[in-house]
Structures are given as C-alpha cells and as structure tokens.
Amino acid sequence: MLKHVSLWLALSAVLSGLASAADYSKFTTPGLAKGQITHSDIAPLISYYQQQDWLETTELGRSVEQRPVYLLKIGNGERKVLAWSQMHGDEPTATAAIFDLLAIIEAQLQQQAATGEGGPAWLDKITLYLVPMLNPDGAERNSRYNALGIDVNRDALALQTPEGQLLMQAAKQIKPHYGFNLHDQNRYHAAGDNKKPATISLLAPAFNQAREINPSRHAAMQLISAVKPLLDKTIPEQLGRYDDEYSMRSFGDTFSSMGISTVLVEAGGNYNDPFRQLARQLNVQLYLRWLELISTSSYRDYDLSGYNSIPMNNSGGMKDLIIRQVNLPQANGTGVLARVDLAFNAGGNGRGSVTLHEIGDARIYGAYHHLDASGMDYSAGKAYALNEPLTLSRERYLQLLADGYSHFSGNAGHLTNNTDLPVALNPRGVNGPWPQRHASTTFLLSKDNKVQVAVINGRLIRLVDGSLIDPFAGN
Structure with a gap:
C-alpha cells in the first residue's frame, strides 16, 4: 500500500x-x-x-x-x-x-x-x-x-x-x-x-x-x-x-x-x-x-x-572549456607577451577530439567548465623520447609532468600506461612557443616555474594531487 x-x-x-x-x-x-x-x-x-x-x-x-x-x-x-x-x-x-x-x-x-x-x-x-x-x-x-x-x-x-x-x-x-x-x-x-x-x-x-x-x-x-x-x-x-x-x-x-x-x-x-x-x-x-x-x-x-x-x-555561445587569463611568453622566453583566454570544444557530445577553438578574449562566451589560470604561464612542454620500453606508474608520470614533459615522441608501442590519466603520443602543434588554433590541446601551465596544471589532449591534470578534470565528459 x-x-x-x-x-x-x-x-x-x-x-x-x-x-x-x-x-x-x-x-x-x-x-x-x-x-x-x-x-x-x-x-x-x-x-x-x-x-x-x-x-x-x-x-x-x-x-x-x-x-x-x-x-x-x-x-x-x-x-x-x-x-x-x-x-x-x-x-x-x-x-x-x-x-x-x-x-x-x-x-x-x-x-x-x-x-x-x-x-x-x-x-x-x-x-x-x-x-x-x-x-x-x-x-x-x-x-x-x-x-x-x-x-x-x-x-x-x-x-x-x-x-x-x-x-x-x-x-x-x-x-x-x-x-x-x-x-x-x-x-x-x-x-x-x-x-x-x-x-x-x-x-x-x-x-x-x-x-x-x-x-x-x-x-x-x-x-x-x-x-x-x-x-x-x-x-x-x-x-x-x-x-x-x-x-x-x-x-x-x-x-x-x-x-x-x-x-x-x-x-x-x-x-x-x-x-x-x-x-x-x-x-x-x-x-x-x-x-x-x-x-x-x-x-x-x-x-x-x-x-x-x-x-x-x-549559436556558438557556449564552449566546453575556457581557461582564462593564461600568460603567453615573449618569443625569447622572458616576460609576458599577452594574457589570453583559451576556449575549447569537443565533438561527439564530449567524446570526440578536443580542439582549441579560439584564442583571445572569450568573455562573451559561456562554458560548461572553467579554469582560472591567472598568474599561470603557458609552455608547450618537452617531449619524452620513447627510445626504449617505458611503463608508466602514476607516480612516475606525475613526476615527468612536473619535470616539464608534456608528451611522448617516438615509438608508441614502447609506452605502457598503467595510470588512469591521459597521455599524449606524438601530438601535433606542440612545438611552438604559443598555442595554435585547432592544434594545441597538450601543454603545461606553470606558476613560479612550477607546473600547476598539465593539459593533456584537452584533459586537465592537477599536479598537486594528481586529480583528473575531464571537462568534456559531462556536457
């Protein structure tokens, strides 16, 4: 009853x-x-x-x-x-x-x-x-x-x-x-x-x-x-x-x-x-x-x-992720050239490839997820060369990110990822000093020369605790 x-x-x-x-x-x-x-x-x-x-x-x-x-x-x-x-x-x-x-x-x-x-x-x-x-x-x-x-x-x-x-x-x-x-x-x-x-x-x-x-x-x-x-x-x-x-x-x-x-x-x-x-x-x-x-x-x-x-x-008034107020470096690596917002979208209801949709002033957009990067500096990060087999533990991977490695290059078959975190293998558009539209979704954000956030294939890893923020999985 x-x-x-x-x-x-x-x-x-x-x-x-x-x-x-x-x-x-x-x-x-x-x-x-x-x-x-x-x-x-x-x-x-x-x-x-x-x-x-x-x-x-x-x-x-x-x-x-x-x-x-x-x-x-x-x-x-x-x-x-x-x-x-x-x-x-x-x-x-x-x-x-x-x-x-x-x-x-x-x-x-x-x-x-x-x-x-x-x-x-x-x-x-x-x-x-x-x-x-x-x-x-x-x-x-x-x-x-x-x-x-x-x-x-x-x-x-x-x-x-x-x-x-x-x-x-x-x-x-x-x-x-x-x-x-x-x-x-x-x-x-x-x-x-x-x-x-x-x-x-x-x-x-x-x-x-x-x-x-x-x-x-x-x-x-x-x-x-x-x-x-x-x-x-x-x-x-x-x-x-x-x-x-x-x-x-x-x-x-x-x-x-x-x-x-x-x-x-x-x-x-x-x-x-x-x-x-x-x-x-x-x-x-x-x-x-x-x-x-x-x-x-x-x-x-x-x-x-x-x-x-x-x-x-x-139409287009929403983005999946906006990272706000990122410092872009001068070409010689000293000082701040510009402070910009980075707006990202991912197709397939958040399960497709992530793209950097816009660089600049994103104040007119809403977003499903935001990251305030005020005071953080952009860098493409270094490539870790896969010249021999490498098995990634969570601790090892976080240390590599902290050491400034954002991605892996070389033979993808050499890498075994035993973590639940994303990795970037031979990504395109990561070699320049600045992000590129439709290319840069893997980079590092640092403050006082210490990596705070790793953006890997558009997914965010906070190095302080190794937590994954997946801004494209819940839209």
Whole structure:
C-alpha cells in the first residue's frame, strides 16, 4: 500500500510540474539514458505496448533498410495531435521522453482503475499520435541522415525518402490540428546573451518566406507562451528561441503551411548532464502541459508576449572549456607577451577530439567548465623520447609532468600506461612557443616555474594531487 501511495504522490508531482528528480525517476523508462538510442532499444517497448488495450500500435511502414516505423494512437478525442521523434537519428532525447510519457499515462490509467479517479483528463478530448524514431537507420548509425545519406527533415517537398513519405502520409491521413517536431540541438547554443546553455529551445515555424502569423502559427506561439513560466522556473535563463528563418523543405515549416499548429522542440545541453536527462524530463513536462492546454483550449488565454520575450538561440555561445587569463611568453622566453583566454570544444557530445577553438578574449562566451589560470604561464612542454620500453606508474608520470614533459615522441608501442590519466603520443602543434588554433590541446601551465596544471589532449591534470578534470565528459 505504501508503495502505491508513493507512486501516486510522485505521479501527482509530475502531472503538476512540481516533480523532483526522485519523483520523475519512477516513470523513467530504463535503458534509454545514453547518447545513442537504436531500434533494438525500443523494439521490446513497442512489443510491450502492442499488448496493451489502452493504445493502438501500428506499423506505418519501413525505412530504407527495412526497419519498422511505428505509429502509436492514444485516446479518441476530436482534437488531433501528432508528435514525432528522431527524424535525425543522432537526436534521441525525445524518443526517451515519449516512452516516459507512455509510462506516466499507463500509471494514470492504473490509478483510475484502482480508485475510479486520476485518469488522463485529456483522453476524451484529444487523439494523440506518436511516431517514436522516424529514422531508425540513422539511429543505427548515430547519424543525422538516413541510410541514403539524406536529411529527412529536408525532404518534405521532394519526398525522396521512405521515412519522409511515411510522415507526410500520416499527416495527410490523420489531419492533425497540432504537431510537435521533436529534436536535439548541439550543446553549443546559448540562451541569448545569458552565457548559459539553451537546455530547451522552442519555435513556432514560419509557413512562408515573410514569416507571417496566420491562425495556426498564432496558436503554436500561444502554446509556447503558455509553457514559458514553467521553463523559466525550472531552467532560469536556459530557454531559447530557435531561428524562424523559413525553410521550405523542412517538415515543421511545411506542416505549418498546411494549417497544422506546429511547435519545434529542441533539447539542448546542460551542466554535467552528458545524456540530456534534464532536457528529457522537461520534454515530458512540456508534453503533459500541452495536452492539458489543448484539451481545455486554455492556451488561447495567452498572448504572444511570452513567446516574443524568449531570447534567440546564440549559436556558438557556449564552449566546453575556457581557461582564462593564461600568460603567453615573449618569443625569447622572458616576460609576458599577452594574457589570453583559451576556449575549447569537443565533438561527439564530449567524446570526440578536443580542439582549441579560439584564442583571445572569450568573455562573451559561456562554458560548461572553467579554469582560472591567472598568474599561470603557458609552455608547450618537452617531449619524452620513447627510445626504449617505458611503463608508466602514476607516480612516475606525475613526476615527468612536473619535470616539464608534456608528451611522448617516438615509438608508441614502447609506452605502457598503467595510470588512469591521459597521455599524449606524438601530438601535433606542440612545438611552438604559443598555442595554435585547432592544434594545441597538450601543454603545461606553470606558476613560479612550477607546473600547476598539465593539459593533456584537452584533459586537465592537477599536479598537486594528481586529480583528473575531464571537462568534456559531462556536457
């Protein structure tokens, strides 16, 4: 009994938008908190829901490589809502959120069956259609594109892809009043000039080149205005508005031109959140709130001031790491030539190669991680020649770094690294007196001629205790 009470309390919190992480975790679908979600991840979930009588699961059709694309139908209301996820195969956050939504709906229905109350209030007003993972071939490759190398979200007019054909076919058959186009955006978008990541960005896409506002687009803007207070409270200064430049080949703009009130949702980065679990949770909260607003038509009470006040996405406004106030030496090695910031990015959601993106004044950027290097001097460090086998213990490696060796040169096969710390083998761009854009991610930072921090392949090692700061693992 206590377990059921706890579940219903958590459910009430989630539905009210007041959920804690613990409340939300009770409805988080296991196995989807990762950077890549493929068809094999959702297949057992689809199989489970095919056996439930409160929703209909049908196969819309097949992808290029014959993976099934599914359509889930919930409710029998007059107002029709269509939502689709993972049109880009490497954008999985909303797919996870859709299955969390299903878990919440199922919990509501179970509560209703047990107590006679608590079911989804919108079920008799809305018919909800969900397409989780429109592009399963792209998901398999962790790629934006489908198996033909085509961006499905640029195929709304030519309909050259089976995936695009299936979505358009669904839209024309269902004739939805509302559409939710669910995506991930790169983590380098900032929310305006806030120097904070745009964890959620929203948009009511334009339906023509002039970006006019017709009744359907107006309704989409109102839906966004209505959820802005929730997001402002949950992620202060981390809500952005996506660029509304008209894209005639894109599905959101095309559906908008078809009179569908379409909302684009872009899940973005957050601090120490590599798999975007906060954005996942917020997606669910948005879906629940929009279903309530649509079922009651209460979104019509909102004007467009909320929508228009959302700051525009600032593309490139975030960096993964900024090392501030580094002293660069004079060419002759005596004195300080310049004091600069070093801004780094890493691709692949923090798991790709690190690049030195900018040198100079980085004050206009936000960053997921900062290091204040005031008073520290830059040096490329020395190369330790691998002329014979070398086994690195942690103590030996830290001593080499302290002695001014930043990297190893020669036969990489000679080096055995028995530490948990990164090493640089034959790195490029480390020979000059100053860092180089797109090259220098291995160097030393010293104070009073004593090495304080070793930056090795973009990872930071503090020599005082040998601790590793990995600024690219948690974005």
